[in-house]
Amino acid sequence: MTSITTISARKWIRSRIKEEEYKRYMKKERDFINDELIWEKLKSKRNPSPQEVRAILDKSLSLETLDPDETATLLNVKDKSLWEEIFAVAGEVKKKVYDNRIVTFAPLYCSNFCVNNCVYCAFRRDNRAEKRRRLSLEEVRREVEVLAGKIGHKRLIVVYGEHPLSDVNYIADTIKTIYSVKVKTKRGHGEIRRVNVNAAPMSIEELKMLKEIGIGTYQVFQETYHHDTYKKLHPEGTIKSNYQWRLYSLHRALEAGVDDVAIGALFGLYDWRFEVMGLLYHARDLEEHFGIGPHTISFPRLQPAVNTPFVQKAKYKVSDEDFKKLIAVIRLSVPYSGMILTAREPAHIRREVIPLGVTQTDASTKIGIGAYDQRDEGQKAEKQQFLLGDTRSLDEVIRELAENGYITSFCTAGYRCGRTGRCIMNLLKQGKERWFCKVNAVLTFREWLDDFASEKTRRVGEQLIEKEIEEIKQQKPSFYPKFMQYYERIKNGERDLYF
C-alpha cells in the first residue's frame, strides 16, 4: 500500500517552486501574456475585409507563423463563406507540412494522486469520489503488454497527477519500464518506441533527468492563459496556483535540453478566442528565446467528470461550431506544429474536425488507472479524470480514416534520427518533413496491418497503401528504391525500419 504523510507531502509542496528558474524570463516582472493587449487586439480587428483575411491565408500557406494581429483578424471573421475558405486552407496547410498522415498514440495514466485542487478536474485533491491509485512498475508493464502487444500502439503519452508519489523518480522508472517491454505479435514484435510525457511543471534539474531517459515530447498545458480566470480555478496555496511556474515550464524544459515541447489549453475555462491568442503568444515566446516552437499544440474541450459540478455550470463552454473555428485558426497561426485531437471528442466531431489540420489522434483509449490490462468494459468515472466521447477501437478508427483517404502512421523515426529541436523545426517550416511522414507512415502502417488489423481493415488499408506507394514512386523517385527495399523486408517480418 502506497502512503505518504501529510507533513512530508506539505514539505514536498513547499520545495517545488523555484522562482529563479522562471523570473529570469520575465520582462519587468511581467510574463508574455498581456491580457489587456490581447483583448485590445481582438477588439481592434473587428469586421475584417475578405482581402485582409485572404492575405493572411496566403501567409499561412507559405508556412509562416502569424503575428497576433493576424490571428486576431481571423478570429473576428463572421462571414460563413469566408470561414469555409479558412477551413479549406487549414487543411491545405496541414497537407503541405505533414501530408495526409495521422499519427496515432495512446494515453497511459499512471497515477491519479494529486496535491492540487483545480475546480474542473476529477483528480483534484478534495474529490472524494475519485478512487486513487498509482500503478506499480509491474502494472505498468502489463498495461504496455496490452497497448503494444494486443492493440499495436507504438507511441504513448504518459500522464501523472502532481504528487510526491508520482515525482520525477517515479516518472523516470515508469518510462524505463515502458521502453523495456517487447511483446511477440502475429508476424513480428510489438514495443513502444516513443514515450511522450504529460506531467506537472518541473525544475531544470528534474527535466535533465527526463532528458537522459530519452523521452519524446514534454507536454504541459497552461489550461487557461487568462490570469484572473487561472487564479479563480486554481486555489491559492496549491502548486498549480502559480501561473508563471506553469507558463515557463517549457522554457525550463528547453533550457534543460529537452528539445521537443508541447503546449495546450483546456477550452471551456475562458473565452476561446483569448485562449487561441494565448497559445500563439506562447509559441512565439518559445521561438523567440530558443528558436524552437511547440512540437505539438493540444486543444481539449472541457468534459464531464465525476463529482465535478463546475463542468456543467461552465460559462465558456465551446460550441461545436466554434471548436471547428479554433482548430482552423490554430492550424493557420502556427503552421509547423503538430495538432492533437483526442478521444475526449465524440466520433462525429472527430470526423468533422480532422480535415481542419489535425495531425495526431488516439484510439482504443482508456484513461482509468490500470484500465488497459483490466480490460475495463465501458468507462469507470471514479477512476478517470474526465469522460471520453469516443471509445472506438483503433481498428475501427484506422479503417474509417483510411476510407477517408488518411493513412494512420505509427512513425517514431524523427526523434531517433536527430530530427528534433531546431532541426525538425527547420524541416517542418520548409515543408520538407512531409516526405518523411509519408514514407514512414506507409512502412509503419504495413507493420500494423500485418500484426494487428482485422480482415476488413486490412483490405481497406492495403488499397490505400497501393495509392501511397504510387505517389512515392512518382513524386519522390530518389526515395523509392530504398523505400521499396524496406517495405519488402517489413512484409517479410522485419520490424522498425525507417527513414
Next chain:
Amino acid sequence: MEKETSISEDKLIEKLNQVAAFVKKKYGIHIRFAEILGKRWSYIAGEKEDIFILPLTERIKVNERFGLITDRWEEIPERERNNLFSLLQRMLKEDE
C-alpha cells in the same frame, strides 16, 4: 533571454558544425550530430536541411554519448574516414 549554454557546449557545437561543413564541401556527404539519450538521438549540430538524394538515416555511434547521422558515410575513402572518426572521438571525449 537566450538559452544559457556553457562556453564548452557552444564551442563543441561550433566545432561540430565546422566538421559537417568540411565533409560536405570535400565529399558532398551530409552529416548531422546528435546526443544519444536512450532511444532518442537529439540534434546538436550539423546539417539541418535534409532531403537530398537520400535522407539522413544512417546512424553511427561515435561513443556512448554522441552519434552522427549521415547519408553515404561509406563513400568517404577508408583512411580518411578512419581519421575523421578518430578526430570526432577525441573531440567528443574532451567535451563529455
